Amino acid sequence: MTGPAVPAEGWAAALAGLPGMGPARLRAVLDAWPPEEAWAHVAAGTACSRPGVALACRPDPAGAAAQWRAAARRASVGDTWDAHRRAGVTVSLPGGPGFPDELRVDPEPPAILFSRGDPAALDGRRVAIVGTRRCTRYGREVAYELGRDLASSGVRVVSGLALGVDGAAHRGALASGGAPPVAIVGSGLDVVYPPAHRALWEQVADAGLVLSEAPLGARPEPWRFPVRNRVIAALAEVVIVVESREKGGSRHTVEAAMARDRMVMAVPGSVRSPVSSYTNGLLADGCHPVRDALDVLVALGLSTAPSVRAAEERPAPGPEEAPVLEALGWEAATLDDLCARSGRSPGQVSVGLARLQVGGWVAERAGWWERVT
């Protein structure tokens, strides 16, 4: 049975674990009663007796209340709290220690935050780097370089630990060994999603901070990600979109950032690349372009010397290879494309590509060749 040892955070964590309990509903419930009392109402099935809660639970308050009551009867608040303490997860409520001020004054503030890592990771200038999961090599590299260079300039990189751009930005920040990275995830802190990022997840938690609005065990349900994106926008001073489709999830982050008067910057991409359609659209609408970390540092008002580009160390392409490199350009191409563009035979182009690959100028993936910066 639950004992008196469970603090308010424990009751709130248990409430957050109820089915369909998003931030708005949890906020309504916790506005109505203190956490422990709220749990009693939920367990009694009277949670929707307050108009505020009923409003948040539209269109079916009675159904939600019944669902919560059933779930509350199965759950043990004491066990939930013990699990969080054992996992080293810090639970913060608005106004309490470890709850960032930016989120407390947010128009849609989280009602509870779960975190792993060092809360001090948030102290400093913060920039969000977001973008599509299905990015190109270009997007991945730019995200990595931005993360690396910003972190080494002391800027905290905030992102979502997703595949593609998010993960690349975090990897870059970790590689620099600079400012600690901050990740905001959509699932419970013990539910690593995507599973491929388990190692990265641990590294970010060790070096910086991983935040979530979901209690331990919460599945990565699709609705949690747009909700998570608003936290990313709220925590950042500048939101950088590296690559995104017109209908990508980055749109939620950008809209949330604009609603909060955060600066939005975008990385220009090829006008032919569908994953740059949204970012190029942002630029057309007047967002500042990001060419490298310096653009971001200037936007943050951080005076810094212009970054010095490392001298080119690769051997210059020979007369055989240069036309092939020129035919490749900056977009992925197949051997067929390169033969057609350069007017050379597959054999000649293959020799050029092989030498360029040895020199580190190009890389191949699944039969597609790309230029490496």
Place this chain on the structure above:
Amino acid sequence: MIATIPSATLLGVEGTPVAVEVHVSKGLPGFTVVGLPDASCRESRDRVRAALLSSDLPWLLKRVTVNLAPSSVRKGGAGLDLPIAVGLLVASEDLAAEAVAGCGFIGELGLDGSIRRVPGIVPLVAALSTRVVVVPPDCFAEASVVGRHKVRVAGSLSELLAALRGDAPWPDPPVAAPAPPEAASAPDLADVRGQAVGRTAVEVAAAGGHHLLLSGPPGAGKTMLARRLPGLLPPLEGDDALTATRIHSAAAVALPPGGLVVRPPFRAPHHGASAVALIGGGTGYMRPGEISLSHCGVLFMDEMCEFPATVLDALRQPIEEGVVRVCRARATVSFPARFLLVGATNPCPCGESGSAGLCRCALAARQRYNRRLSGPLLDRFDLRVVVSRPDPASVMGGPPGEATAPVAARVAAARELARERGVRCNAELPAARLDALAPLTAGAARVLEHRLRAGLLSARGVHRIRRVARTIADLGGAPGPVDEENVCLALSLRAELAPVELAA
């Protein structure tokens, strides 16, 4: 009175000689067939009876026993109708035993006494050691392929009886329809515009016998390229032609007008095909599968990732060994299956991945799709080529590509070089002899070494690359050492199509 008539039955693609013994005696009238006949063989009784009566021949009210020797082998099919009827006529002394001496009979009987074709005439005739064989008229060309027998035809039981009794001459065999001009039947490589890499890959595959996997979006021309591959292969000769003919005959696939399969076969099973349809087997009698039907030819598997994984993995052993052994409780049969495998697949379910950012498939869906082709199967493709949609200019107005004839000549020359090395084609070059047969120039060795050091190539991969590079050099008319360009092209033609997707 007893009569023994030679005939044959089919097991897999081989014929087994069968002696049809007919015994007529006094006793309760009846007609029994013994010696492991299957259902269609047992039904012979009713067909033979009706055929005899329709041909104005008497049906004896005596005890008739038909034994199909050897009794331990299962007999299937209706091809034993004719020998049973002839045996019955001899045993009942309607026909002199001398008239059928040295004659084998194969054919199904219609109720009106007509003689009909049965599948597997080529292996059946090959199993007969008699001087003369009698077959249905439309099987004349097939039966003549074997070449050891005097082939006689008869369209009906009464015609046959008249010829055997000497009352009438043997009917003339039907005149074979003239072969259609080859150009009309085979698609030409000149239709493929652009697609330099696809064309090269098809040429190398044909010359070296390297299995080819084409990957690309819908409309890139994968099927078009694959269909032009058989035209590049040299015609079948000697034993290969006879084996292919025997298989086609046993599977009741229509044979060319001349009877002999001389063009390399092209088989393109739909991806709904079951493992048995592909490999061979079955319950009634063992039928050769698609891989055997494409023996000495091309097996084209379009939409390869849509085939069930179990079906695809069943291909691995025959690809290695060139034969497939189908084992059932009743019998074990070996089918020849030395084919050139050409697979075509989309890179992902939507077909657009690769060209950056166009693919709309979920990561999991893409991984699931790529897992259909197991690593060991992918490894057996010496050539894995990404084809992209040709650019509009070359489709609309570009010059036509090189035609089949000159490419086929290069392929034939390259295959001749392989034969001089003692193998059928370069894909069969033993790894131990590669240093002698495919020596590398210094530049070529450097490229391979870099790949090995970078972990982009395995030791076995090097052997495969060297074989392909050997073929490329042969096609270029350079039988000497393999140079850098040959190796680089071989590497380009063997892309890693389903790499493990590394997140971020």
